[in-house]
Amino acid sequence: MTRSVIAELLVLRKRAATWILLGIWTLLGIFFAYVVPYALDPEDSPAGTEQFLPESLAGNLIAGFPFFGGVFSLMLGVLAFGSEYGWGTLKTLFIQRPSRLRVFGAKLIALGVVLVPFVLTLFVAGAVASYVIAQIEDAPVTWPSAWLLVRAVGAGWLILAVWAGVGVLLGVVTRGTSLAIGIGILYALVIEGLLSAFADSVDLLEPLTDVFLRANGYSIAAALGASVDSIESSGPGSYSGPLVGSLQALLVLVALTAGVVAVSGLVLRRRDVA
Amino acid sequence: MSDLVIETRALTKRYGDAILAVDGLYLRVRRGEVYGFLGPNGAGKTTTLRMLLGLVRPTSGDATVLGATPGSPQGLARIGALVEGPAFYPFLSGRDNLSVLARHAGVDEDRVEVVLAEVRLSDRAEDRYATYSLGMKQRLGVAAALLKDPELLILDEPTNGLDPAGMAEMRAFMRSLGGSRTLVLSSHLMGEIEQVSDRVGVIRDGSLVAEGTVEELRGQAGLRVRAEPLSEAARLVGALPAVDRVTTLDGLLDVAVDTAQAPAINRALVESGIAVSELYPQKASLEDVFLELTTNGDERP
Numbered sequence: 001m002t003r004s005v006i007a008e009l010l011v012l013r014k015r016a017a018t019w020i021l022l023g024i025w026t027l028l029g030i031f032f033a034y035v036v037p038y039a040l041d042p043e044d045s046p047a048g049t050e051q052f053l054p055e056s057l058a059g060n061l062i063a064g065f066p067f068f069g070g071v072f073s074l075m076l077g078v079l080a081f082g083s084e085y086g087w088g089t090l091k092t093l094f095i096q097r098p099s100r101l102r103v104f105g106a107k108l109i110a111l112g113v114v115l116v117p118f119v120l121t122l123f124v125a126g127a128v129a130s131y132v133i134a135q136i137e138d139a140p141v142t143w144p145s146a147w148l149l150v151r152a153v154g155a156g157w158l159i160l161a162v163w164a165g166v167g168v169l170l171g172v173v174t175r176g177t178s179l180a181i182g183i184g185i186l187y188a189l190v191i192e193g194l195l196s197a198f199a200d201s202v203d204l205l206e207p208l209t210d211v212f213l214r215a216n217g218y219s220i221a222a223a224l225g226a227s228v229d230s231i232e233s234s235g236p237g238s239y240s241g242p243l244v245g246s247l248q249a250l251l252v253l254v255a256l257t258a259g260v261v262a263v264s265g266l267v268l269r270r271r272d273v274a
Numbered sequence: 275m276s277d278l279v280i281e282t283r284a285l286t287k288r289y290g291d292a293i294l295a296v297d298g299l300y301l302r303v304r305r306g307e308v309y310g311f312l313g314p315n316g317a318g319k320t321t322t323l324r325m326l327l328g329l330v331r332p333t334s335g336d337a338t339v340l341g342a343t344p345g346s347p348q349g350l351a352r353i354g355a356l357v358e359g360p361a362f363y364p365f366l367s368g369r370d371n372l373s374v375l376a377r378h379a380g381v382d383e384d385r386v387e388v389v390l391a392e393v394r395l396s397d398r399a400e401d402r403y404a405t406y407s408l409g410m411k412q413r414l415g416v417a418a419a420l421l422k423d424p425e426l427l428i429l430d431e432p433t434n435g436l437d438p439a440g441m442a443e444m445r446a447f448m449r450s451l452g453g454s455r456t457l458v459l460s461s462h463l464m465g466e467i468e469q470v471s472d473r474v475g476v477i478r479d480g481s482l483v484a485e486g487t488v489e490e491l492r493g494q495a496g497l498r499v500r501a502e503p504l505s506e507a508a509r510l511v512g513a514l515p516a517v518d519r520v521t522t523l524d525g526l527l528d529v530a531v532d533t534a535q536a537p538a539i540n541r542a543l544v545e546s547g548i549a550v551s552e553l554y555p556q557k558a559s560l561e562d563v564f565l566e567l568t569t570n571g572d573e574r575p
Contacts, residue, residue: 007377014366088361092418095327096379097351103378273329 001106004098008110017079022118025072029122033064034129051227054130055142058152059225061126065156066217067188069122070163073115074184077167080111081264082177091273100269108261111164119156123149144225152224155250159217162253165260166213172264175274188214210244211252219249279303279426279456280326284335287321287480295321297480298335303458308448310471310488311460314568318480319460320358323430327355340426351379354424356432360415364404368395368414371403372421381421389417393447408435416447427451430460445469464561474560478568492557497536499527499543500552507548511539528556 012018038052051060084090093103127143134141144152166187170180192214195205209215222228223246244252280303287296296318303309313319324330326337328345342349362371372386390396393413398406406414412432419427432448433441448470451457461467467474468488476484476491484491501507508527512520516538519530529539533555543550558566 003377003380007374010370010374010377011363011366014370015363016365087363088359089363091329091357092361092375093378094329094345095350095353095355095357096375097347097422098378098380099347100345106378272331273324 001098001102004102004106005109005113008106009113012080012110012114015079018076018114021072021076021079022121025069025118026121026125029061029064029068030125030129032068033060033126034133038133049133049137049139051230052130052133053137053139053142054127054134055144056225057123057126057130058144058148059221059227060130060230061122062152062156062159062221062224063218063226063230064122065159066214066221069118069156069160070213070217071185071188073118073160073163074167074170074188075181076114076118077111077164077169078171078177078180078184079167080107080164080171081168082171082174082180085171085175086177094273101265104265104268108168111168112161115157115160115164118160119153122156123153148224155220155224158250158253158257159213159220162213162217162257162260165257165264169260169264169267172267206242209242211256213253213256215242215244216249216252216256219243220246220253223249277305278338279305280309280337280339280458282322282326282335282337285322285325285332285337286334287318287325287330288333295480296325296332299477299480299482301337301475301482303456304473305456306454307472308457308459308470310467310474311458311477312462312464312467312474312564313460313477314462317477317568319462319477320430321480322477323355323357323428323458323460326428327353327357329357351422352425353428354419354422354426355428355430356412356415356419357428357430359431359434360411360418362403362411362414362418365402367400367402368406368410368417369399371414372418375418376421379422385421385423389420392420393417409437409440412436412440412444416444420451424455426456426458428458428460431462432459433461433463433466441466464559464564468560476564476567483567484563488560491563492560493563495533495555495557497527497529497531497533497539498523498552498554498556499529499539499550500525501527501543502549502551506546507543507550510542510546510548514539514542526552 034052050056094100131141167180167184170184171177174180192212196209196212196214198205222243280301282299282301285296285299288294299322311319321330325332326339326344337344339349340352366374369386369390372389373383376383376386390399393416395410395413395417398410403414412435416432419429433444436444445466448457448459459467459470471488473485473487474491475482499507499511504522504525504527508520508522511517511527511529516535517529517531521528536553540550540553
């Protein structure tokens with residue numbers, strides 16, 4: 001299994017799309033978390049200038065994961081599996097020694113490993129951005145506790161992992177990339193976005209939104225210091241519905257990840273490979 | 275150890291109600307032979323090979339490959355295959371592609387260099403797969419099939435897209451793969467099968483319609499006779515007791531008869547005042563047999 005994981009890491013590492021997504025994600029993540037709101041008018045921002053300082057690093061960055069980061073992660077998941085159908089490489093892999101589930105497992109582990117630099121790079125870039133702003137504002141540089149940072153990095157990884165899992169499922173089910181990414185973005189924007197927006201006024205929707213990635217992702221983000229005001233005003237990724245407890249959110253996200261991975265594995269194992 | 279490397283029993287694959295890709299196929303491939311799997315496009319060759327590799331599940335029937343269930347890790351560890359063209363990561367080099375497969379297969383990385391050398395791709399091994407010519411891609415596919423030094427090699431249309439020189443080279447290469455290894459070679463190209471195979475199976479509409487050595491499939495030789503007047507010659511030869519059948523073909527008589535009867539037929543014609551300008555033995559080509567089997571519906575035992 002280790003050698004299979006190493007093989008899959010080689011594939012992901014040498015694929016330009018991985019680096020392109022990492023670059024754009026980091027660039028836009030910093031742009032929307034620091035550059036744009038700070039450049040516009042920090043005093044008008046819901047949480048004031050404080051949110052851009054190093055002390056708010058964890059909360060400010062993690063707020064971008066449930067939607068914005070999720071879409072990037074979804075694309076990564078789709079590309080990791082959906083492309084295999086287009087190239088026909090799944091066929092090549094499945095006639096080597098390991099079973100289908102073992103190949104699937106190796107691919108998932110490699111994908112999970114690749115998500116780590118996605119989280120860490122953004123946090124490093126965020127630290128630099130917050131430090132620069134602190135210097136500009138002549139504010140004290142106080143970093144969040146290591147424990148908070150570890151939890152934020154872990155939560156960021158989990159939020160990306162569940163979205164990547166959805167991408168894997170869509171890639172496997174549609175046996176491609178274009179339709180999978182289309183459906184994924186449609187789900188993120190329309191299904192979760194619109195239904196979440198109506199959850200306050202339509203009682204029937206509330207139990208449904210409780211299992212949405214957006215609701216649970218933002219609940220974890222809020223527990224780690226993300227400003228609720230900024231969550232409610234973050235454009236297409238905004239969420240104004242009810243937040244749930246962080247433990248419940250954690251369990252739901254873990255269950256959703258396990259669920260989409262299990263269904264993907266089942267489909268991949270049972271279906272003919274053309 | 276069983277003599278049979280591949281054995282299928284009533285292997286069937288149906289896609290929905292409309293498409294019957296493989297229809298109750300019984301196939302037996304013996305250890306160490308080069309088995310040519312011949313059939314027109316859409317006859318079910320690739321679907322059969324996919325089922326033997328576990329890529330496609332049969333609708334009914336079953337198969338054993340190297341004593342294992344198709345697609346099981348135990349079986350796959352001893353099989354190398356190239357099915358319906360090579361498929362690799364376009365952004366990886368040839369070497370990296372093989373390295374990925376070697377790691378998945380649990381094969382020593384040294385094998386990568388060995389097989390690259392075998393297919394003469396060592397000097398282009400660092401280039402991206404996307405930059406390879408069709409022939410190079412095909413050769414990399416064969417290299418991947420050889421990675422595990424397999425007992426059974428399954429090559430589906432290995433000369434597809436190759437120029438004549440590339441095809442000749444690939445055929446020579448396939449002949450060199452023999453020895454203790456069993457080779458299943460699927461193709462719709464007669465020459466390829468004829469030159470390489472020990473035994474041939476012909477598939478049509480998902481069923482095996484003939485099986486045997488190339489010589490067996492081509493059947494008994496007959497005689498071709500050019501004589502004048504032709505109609506008189508046909509009547510006379512047709513009346514001879516040793517002759518099974520006489521047909522006229524492009525100004526010649528095609529005589530279904532034991533070739534040892536040639537002197538007697540010649541004598542009979544000459545003694546009847548018929549001028550014989552040519553008389554020679556003629557066997558049906560594999561192509562003739564193939565066309566007969568796959569278009570006319572006449573099955574051979």
